[in-house]
Amino acid sequence: MKIVDQPDNYRKVHEKPIPLMGGYAIFLSSLLSFCFVFYFQKSLFKTEVIDPQFWSLLVGAIIILITGAYDDLHDMKPRHKALMQAFVASLLYMMGFAINKVSIPYVGTVDFTMISYPITIFWFMGCMNVINLLDGLDGLASGVSLFAVITLTVSAANSGNTTILVLNLIVAAAILAFLIFNFNPASIFLGDSGAMLLGYYIATISLISNHKAETALTLAIPFIAIGLPVFDTIVAFLRRWSRRVPISSADRKHIHHVLLNSGLSTKSVVLILYAICIIFSSVSYLLILKRDGVAMIFLSIILIIAFLYAKRFGIINTEQILKRIKEDHYGNKHSSKVHVELEKALHQFEDAQSLAELWQVSLPVFQEMKLDQVIFVSEQNQEKLHWKNDLTPTNTKPEDIVDQWSISLKVFKDQNLYGKLEISMTAEDTHLRDIFSQVNSLREAIANHITRITQQKENASTEHAAQSD
Template sequence: MYTIIDYIIAFVLSLVVSIAITPFTIKFAKKFGFVDKPDYRKVHTELMPRIGGLSILIGATAGLLYLNKLIPLLWPVLLGGAVIIIIGIFDDKYTLSAKVKFLGQIVAASIVVAFDFNIDFITLPFMEERIYLGPFSYVIGVFWIVAITNAINLIDGLDGLASGVSVIAMTSIMSLAALNGHFIVVSLTVILIGSTIGFMFFNFHPAKIFMGDTGALFLGYCISIISLMGLYKSVTIFSLVVPIIILAVPIFDTLFAIIRRILNKQKISAPDKSHLHHRLITMGFSHRETVLTIYAISAFFGLAAIIFTRSTLWGSIAVITVVLILIQVIAELVGLIGSHKPLLNAFKKMRANMNQSYK
């Protein structure tokens, strides 16, 4: 549909527009009260503009207008995205309840899957038998979109964290889409990566603006859609694993948060300071070190997903095994050190000695 030159132009256009518009977004946020107030679970100590998602949206829109042949194919996705953006804007201004945001996400997801953006059947390995999902395909589609949207939103706790993890995930998806000839997915990821990187010039620590729910929900929604499109219509059991590996950091951070809140008899939507990034900061990592560490983990999972798709059956099983073990080790190690004071103090002392030796 488009040439490599078209993709480069779309990327640069999205990047430049996002960079150019963000200073105006900062002024707009401050003038009209789209600000994030500090509290006990946040790391910033002053009011911060938090509607940076508008910059990502406008940058991506510029790229999409250049790749305009996609628009007729994607109008249900654009309509659902409009619902997500409206929810995000209102939340950044008025702080909506979790129920209202959840309902809005279901509406947006339902619009998309109602127009056949879903998985019709699954092919079992070792045989050609197909399992047709029927009405469950719509349920699975809505669940996936809502789950990934919230997963990206929940990791948006440090400067540049959600935006960087999203760029890494989208780059992995784009690489796989290019290898498999899914050029609509390539087109979408190119413009989203460009606009998000443009925003990151202002969002990386120390941030001048937060993406807010406008950005986090929008990016989560877009990633959920493009990962579904990469699987479009028919998948094998093993290919279902690919987007889960790519998005392992936000998915498992969210899953552990849900389990933790259930065990502590809290509401699932109740905020806390036990996410992966909170734990790493508690262990003595600086803001920037924490973000870069999670970037590295995300990049590892993205690379693992690419290796997974190019491997033999037994190689794929080996990759899954390594990934699951690594997730468990990270969770156990971070949780153990973060909650055990003697270990935590010893770890901080070790890090202090290492930092001193580097100096």
């Protein structure tokens, strides 16, 4: 059926096609085990294990599994996959899986009732995607998920919640059985279906615990337990954002890629990351024991070490992030001023009766855009209109190492060519795409009004000729 992961000689480290059926194995084994528990629930536990929420959990799992399976076969677009995830999260929200309150150490209980829906959607989508993004080495995503579920199992046992305990044990056993075949060298992969399913399990089980527990602190336990993929996802987002590349694009700067590039074997890298997961799970266990202060100290130390490591090996580039922030701040501020002048010019164009008047109205826009010079060459009579910025340039670099660019744009409407705009500028912090967008708006307006002025003159000439006759 070609449900396999092909090697790509870039991000993937396996050398031959590997089946992507792990999600199906985990789902079916969990479902069969759960049906067994359902059948023997009264005789085994002397209690009702099943409630209506579990049926919605099952329906959501099936939808996620199908979505991931389609993605494995056809490479679903990220926005379509996100829509399916949001749909499942919305379905479960309506069935009572909602984040209404969260207890934060030293802060107290925070009420999220007014924004419960978006917070819940973000939680579901976050858990599903952080596990999916970490699925880059044999046994990595499944192992991290196993540690998270074990942490939730300990939490359920500590709270005496038999329902969640049984469910966690089932999922943990299914992951552990799969991990035997998924650990390096893997004979089967999770695929997007399996990775999203595990994230879905973690998100859902956490909310069941959160809903039934007296304190909402249970939500912090899985969040910290999956601290490794959460940290890796956050720095990946910042890394791609700062470089202005799509957030969904792939790269080789994830933590496991950096460790592999240092010369470690795949198995060694996975074991190191397992050890990190055990540390995060231990911090979660401290929260289970209500030792919030000690947990926060350990968590702070871990995050500082992780940040220094990420900065040292190029996983995150703080200089690039600060540069992006500075560029966006300057760009937004500068663009706002340009748009004000552009709106004024577009309004004043309505009263212009000649090309010369259109040109005079455009000059403040050129000035605010900080262009060096603009030349308009008329197609009709080769008339040349010229504007040059006489202000002293702010760039202090020598002229021979300052970037400069020029662009030539034809001014036309329909099949009528009126001339061309020649623009040049010394490169600063403004991006070419912003300048082009603004100049293009001005060009289209000039073309439209030249057409209007030309038609008015033609109409006036026709009327004058008719009166003469």
